[in-house]
Amino acid sequence: MSENITVAGLVATTPRHLITQDGLPITSFRLACSHRRFDREQNKWVDGETNWFTVTAFRQLAINASTSIAKGERIIATGKLRVRDWDNGERAGTSVEIEAEHLGHDIFWGTSSFTRTVLVAEEEVGVESDQTSLASFAPEMASSAK
Amino acid sequence: MSENITVAGLVATTPRHLITQDGLPITSFRLACSHRRFDREQNKWVDGETNWFTVTAFRQLAINASTSIAKGERIIATGKLRVRDWDNGERAGTSVEIEAEHLGHDIFWGTSSFTRTVLVAEEEVGVESDQTSLASFAPEMASSAK
Amino acid sequence: MSENITVAGLVATTPRHLITQDGLPITSFRLACSHRRFDREQNKWVDGETNWFTVTAFRQLAINASTSIAKGERIIATGKLRVRDWDNGERAGTSVEIEAEHLGHDIFWGTSSFTRTVLVAEEEVGVESDQTSLASFAPEMASSAK
Amino acid sequence: MSENITVAGLVATTPRHLITQDGLPITSFRLACSHRRFDREQNKWVDGETNWFTVTAFRQLAINASTSIAKGERIIATGKLRVRDWDNGERAGTSVEIEAEHLGHDIFWGTSSFTRTVLVAEEEVGVESDQTSLASFAPEMASSAK
Numbered sequence: 001m002s003e004n005i006t007v008a009g010l011v012a013t014t015p016r017h018l019i020t021q022d023g024l025p026i027t028s029f030r031l032a033c034s035h036r037r038f039d040r041e042q043n044k045w046v047d048g049e050t051n052w053f054t055v056t057a058f059r060q061l062a063i064n065a066s067t068s069i070a071k072g073e074r075i076i077a078t079g080k081l082r083v084r085d086w087d088n089g090e091r092a093g094t095s096v097e098i099e100a101e102h103l104g105h106d107i108f109w110g111t112s113s114f115t116r117t118v119l120v121a122e123e124e125v126g127v128e129s130d131q132t133s134l135a136s137f138a139p140e141m142a143s144s145a146k
Numbered sequence: 147m148s149e150n151i152t153v154a155g156l157v158a159t160t161p162r163h164l165i166t167q168d169g170l171p172i173t174s175f176r177l178a179c180s181h182r183r184f185d186r187e188q189n190k191w192v193d194g195e196t197n198w199f200t201v202t203a204f205r206q207l208a209i210n211a212s213t214s215i216a217k218g219e220r221i222i223a224t225g226k227l228r229v230r231d232w233d234n235g236e237r238a239g240t241s242v243e244i245e246a247e248h249l250g251h252d253i254f255w256g257t258s259s260f261t262r263t264v265l266v267a268e269e270e271v272g273v274e275s276d277q278t279s280l281a282s283f284a285p286e287m288a289s290s291a292k
Numbered sequence: 293m294s295e296n297i298t299v300a301g302l303v304a305t306t307p308r309h310l311i312t313q314d315g316l317p318i319t320s321f322r323l324a325c326s327h328r329r330f331d332r333e334q335n336k337w338v339d340g341e342t343n344w345f346t347v348t349a350f351r352q353l354a355i356n357a358s359t360s361i362a363k364g365e366r367i368i369a370t371g372k373l374r375v376r377d378w379d380n381g382e383r384a385g386t387s388v389e390i391e392a393e394h395l396g397h398d399i400f401w402g403t404s405s406f407t408r409t410v411l412v413a414e415e416e417v418g419v420e421s422d423q424t425s426l427a428s429f430a431p432e433m434a435s436s437a438k
Numbered sequence: 439m440s441e442n443i444t445v446a447g448l449v450a451t452t453p454r455h456l457i458t459q460d461g462l463p464i465t466s467f468r469l470a471c472s473h474r475r476f477d478r479e480q481n482k483w484v485d486g487e488t489n490w491f492t493v494t495a496f497r498q499l500a501i502n503a504s505t506s507i508a509k510g511e512r513i514i515a516t517g518k519l520r521v522r523d524w525d526n527g528e529r530a531g532t533s534v535e536i537e538a539e540h541l542g543h544d545i546f547w548g549t550s551s552f553t554r555t556v557l558v559a560e561e562e563v564g565v566e567s568d569q570t571s572l573a574s575f576a577p578e579m580a581s582s583a584k
Contacts, residue, residue: 001370001393001445001446001471001473002473003471003489004152004296004443004444005441005442005519006150006152006224006439006441006442007439007441008224008247008248008439033439035440049520049522051520051521053521060254061253061254064253064254064255064256064257065253067257068253068257068259068260069253073260075250076222076224076248076249076250078293081443081489081519082487083489083491083534084487093531094532094533094534096521096532101154101293102222102252102253102254102293103222103250103252104249104250104252104258105258105259105260106249107207107210107211107214107215107249108206108210108247109210109264110210110260110261110262110263111210111260112214112250112259112260112261113258113259114214114219114220114256115256115257116220116255116256117255117256117257118254118255118256147299147325147327147516147539147540148327149298149325149343150298150442151295151296151297151373152293152295152296153293154293179293179295195374195376197295197373197375199375224439227343228341228343229343229388230341239386240385240386240387242375242388247439248439298442298444298516300539352546353545353546356545356548356549356550357545359549360545360549360550360552365552366552366554367542368514368516368540368541368542370444370446370514370516393446394514394544394545394546395514395542395544395546396513396514396542396545396550397543397551398541398542399499399502399506399507399541399542399543400498400499400502400540400541400556401502401554401555401556402552402553402554402555402556403502403505403552403555404502404506404542404551404553405550406506406511406512406548406550407549408511408512408547408548409548409549410547410548
């Protein structure tokens, strides 16, 4: 099985959009997911700890994301989790990445208006996964996304 | 554990919005989730079978959903699954409901623009679940949502 | 996307095991998933409402399940949710089914001992989904599983 | 929301069991989740990339896991994902941890027999999350679990 995950959080970096030499559109940004919890001593909701993810979209989703999503906005993302060790010669670490299958502004926090761009004829491209991590396609983006 | 679920689909009914006598805002609509699959004989993507859900939102999410989401749009929803038998005297059946925790337009299918309505001070209300089904609050809506 | 779901619950019926004319092993049972919640008035944990599912396994998972899982045991199941309307001429209804990808006894409630049956050579069959519902393969079981 | 996740994988380390000074039982191990994919050139299923997780259980689940789960076994785990940066003075890194709510041997790969240990009276302890990471309770285990 693939590790599917759904997260809701705050877009913490300006989304980066690029097209690979092979013509593949990619959009990527960092997402901060804080877990609110009720603090009995303070008698109010406080931020708990935060999970950080690199969210990556490919193809049509990448194109739509690049014109829709901005730093500071609240979104939801669902897709496949990828935990990868990386080493760029100077530094090494672990990247925690979500390859997004669907993205949307989080209507819990505001209102959203929608403009359809994918026509029915185009729907046939389907929603298959790339089975690839950001590092495979755009290592320079993976590195800068830390 | 609660049965959490994330779905992506087509809003199939005009969302209904009401406020209970206790002042609780509720928004509810039907969502059709079709599973595209590649048909080798036709050599193209086709619609597979469809899962139908009643999606219900409460409070601020209900208010934002009522002004954001329209019939015919593509959305993603994440929340708690509730499978409930119902019987209104005339008919009986099984309702499959998602109590939404987050909703968003699906950027896979188009572009979305976002306007924040929840201010930081209001964030303190948190995102706790109601632990209640639509039928408890608005049985007339549950019935008509079939 | 497929609607993936993970549930934990009580096996409520004796699992039924059969092999179709095409040689496909199928195991199926009903699962009751109750949501415990803390009742402040009673000052203790109580059962909340219950989600009922028909859990279905195919092939090797069906064979292993038929010799491992018994009525009354606590298990966890993960797989694809299928909501299907059915009509057998006499009655009609909605079936809420999980096509299991993985099953296990729930170690939250007891201890479990494991005997591996799938050898490495057999691992190559993979874990692809059938993209089919119980009703397609074994309508008589689907009907009796209500 | 919390980031819930369900994974299936191979137990890659001997589970470590300890009891904190406060009397809290903890069990922890590393889990390797490989994604099988069909390689068209080789015409067979091959291992794709692997996600690694530290799985941690608390209380009764920790006690049952310590006597049930061994290195080399196939299991499923469901719980809350926690992505945490750590720094023990000598080294630093990112830990990707699942705080397990339920664990079970994966019947996809073998058979399992179950012995119930939690009696009905004990069920009242419920399944609430600790809202805490392994590092908070047992930093020495978190460090060695890398």
